[in-house]
Amino acid sequence: MTQSQAPELPVDQIPAFPMERTCPFHPPAAYSEIQDGDAPVKVRLTRSGRIAWLITSHDQVRQVLAHPGVSSDRTAPNFPLAVNLDPEEIKNMPKPALIGLDPPEHSVQRRQVITEFTVRRTKDLRPRIQQIVDDAIDDLLAAGKGADLVEHVSLPVPSMVICELLGVPYADHDYFQERTRALLSRDSTIEQGRRALNELGDYFVELLTAKEKNTPDDMLGRLITAGRADGTYDRDELAALARLLLIAGHETTANMISLGTVALLENPEQLAKLKADSGLLPTTVEELLRVFAIADVATSRTALVDMEVGGVLIKAGDGIIASGLAASHDPGVFPEPHAIDVTRSARAHVAFGYGVHQCLGQNLARAELEIAYETLFRRVPGLTLAVPAENLPYKNDAFIYGIHEVPVTW
Ligand code: HEM
Numbered sequence: 001m002t003q004s005q006a007p008e009l010p011v012d013q014i015p016a017f018p019m020e021r022t023c024p025f026h027p028p029a030a031y032s033e034i035q036d037g038d039a040p041v042k043v044r045l046t047r048s049g050r051i052a053w054l055i056t057s058h059d060q061v062r063q064v065l066a067h068p069g070v071s072s073d074r075t076a077p078n079f080p081l082a083v084n085l086d087p088e089e090i091k092n093m094p095k096p097a098l099i100g101l102d103p104p105e106h107s108v109q110r111r112q113v114i115t116e117f118t119v120r121r122t123k124d125l126r127p128r129i130q131q132i133v134d135d136a137i138d139d140l141l142a143a144g145k146g147a148d149l150v151e152h153v154s155l156p157v158p159s160m161v162i163c164e165l166l167g168v169p170y171a172d173h174d175y176f177q178e179r180t181r182a183l184l185s186r187d188s189t190i191e192q193g194r195r196a197l198n199e200l201g202d203y204f205v206e207l208l209t210a211k212e213k214n215t216p217d218d219m220l221g222r223l224i225t226a227g228r229a230d231g232t233y234d235r236d237e238l239a240a241l242a243r244l245l246l247i248a249g250h251e252t253t254a255n256m257i258s259l260g261t262v263a264l265l266e267n268p269e270q271l272a273k274l275k276a277d278s279g280l281l282p283t284t285v286e287e288l289l290r291v292f293a294i295a296d297v298a299t300s301r302t303a304l305v306d307m308e309v310g311g312v313l314i315k316a317g318d319g320i321i322a323s324g325l326a327a328s329h330d331p332g333v334f335p336e337p338h339a340i341d342v343t344r345s346a347r348a349h350v351a352f353g354y355g356v357h358q359c360l361g362q363n364l365a366r367a368e369l370e371i372a373y374e375t376l377f378r379r380v381p382g383l384t385l386a387v388p389a390e391n392l393p394y395k396n397d398a399f400i401y402g403i404h405e406v407p408v409t410w
Pocket of ligand 1: 072098099100110162244245246248249250252253256293294295296298299300324350351352353354356357358359360361362364365
């Protein structure tokens with residue numbers, strides 16, 4: 001039976017979102033309580049005050065993300081925005097790229113870049129990724145015991161990979177990493193978020209202007225050439241897409257390298273299984289992606305039509321947060337969901353989303369994570385944390401989960 005939205009709770013009694021984690025390796029406890037009820041619940045976004053439906057069951061998250069009647073348009077009045085931008089002001093900002101578009105515009109833009117991220121393309125990149133990981137580990141070892149894994153390995157590896165792929169000078173990494181942090185931090189002001197986004201956009205407009213002269217054989221050069229050939233080239237539009245690829249391409253994977261390494265060190269029996277059989281690398285990576293589902297709120301939408309989800313009527317115009325983290329811990333699909341089991345078949349997780357917006361860079365992320373974990377534990381067999389795991393600075397202050405610093409020793 002459809003419940004409609006009654007009984008309405010007074011706004012101050014609607015649970016606040018995002019919800020607090022009590023353990024750095026587990027989703028917020030409130031997610032399981034909501035999951036027990038098996039129906040979407042309303043939450044109040046602390047930043048914008050907007051009300052949205054939080055969906056936690058694996059079935060319902062996939063139902064919503066595959067539904068043709070939901071929109072990713074960040075400018076919609078009720079969109080549960082998960083970055084530090086003013087929801088009112090965002091309407092006047094330059095066009096969104098890919099993640100903020102709906103079909104058919106979304107399908108057109110996705111087709112333009114999909115060939116750059118195929119399994120085959122990623123396979124060709126593996127030797128270069130291996131070299132980048134090896135160099136990063138040399139750097140970590142040279143820095144000496146107590147060095148920060150984030151500074152020497154987690155952040156440089158995916159940053160360098162996405163820079164080389166796009167054709168962005170890695171020398172500019174401080175510039176874009178700092179601005180990405182400002183955009184994704186819950187602690188930045190709206191002004192800081194807006195400035196970070198605009199500066200990254202301007203950076204790419206300048207870079208593209210330079211590339212237009214000699215169109216190099218890198219992803220941005222190829223996209224300029226292809227766009228000119230079919231008459232669709234638009235510098236601002238490509239700058240917005242490049243900005244998304246750069247942000248999504250480094251921050252996510254960096255956080256997963258750190259979290260996955262710490263999780264394996266904290267679960268020595270699982271790490272021992274992996275060390276004994278490197279054939280377990282692919283399932284290990286899927287399991288770690290599932291356990292952390294770091295881009296939990298990326299899968300937010302607005303309903304374009306009335307729809308029934310778990311017996312609840314979600315009305316056209318309502319905001320929806322389809323939680324990839326909660327869905328990836330649904331005990332009906334993943335028994336003992338909080339336990340890390342490197343032999344589990346976790347591929348049905350929703351850490352990369354689901355439906356038309358499913359992560360474009362997932363093959364690349366998988367390759368980077370496999371190579372990073374394998375090389376780190378092979379080359380630094382005595383790797384341990386230099387501080388207790390519970391004292392690490394987890395990113396409870398960011399829209400994408402991770403760890404700010406991981407001092408290690410060996
Ligand atoms: C562990 C690493 C990663 C995680 C957990 C992750 C997670 C996600 C999620 C949950 C979405 C879906 C958003 C939605 O439904 O609205 C997404 C989309 C996307 N991701 Fe990733 N991502 C990762 C790595 C990457 C990498 C390496 C790239 C490389 C460029 C990338 C590029 C993108 C893009 C462009 C989209 C938007 C796709 C679209 O709207 O069609 N991601 N990602």
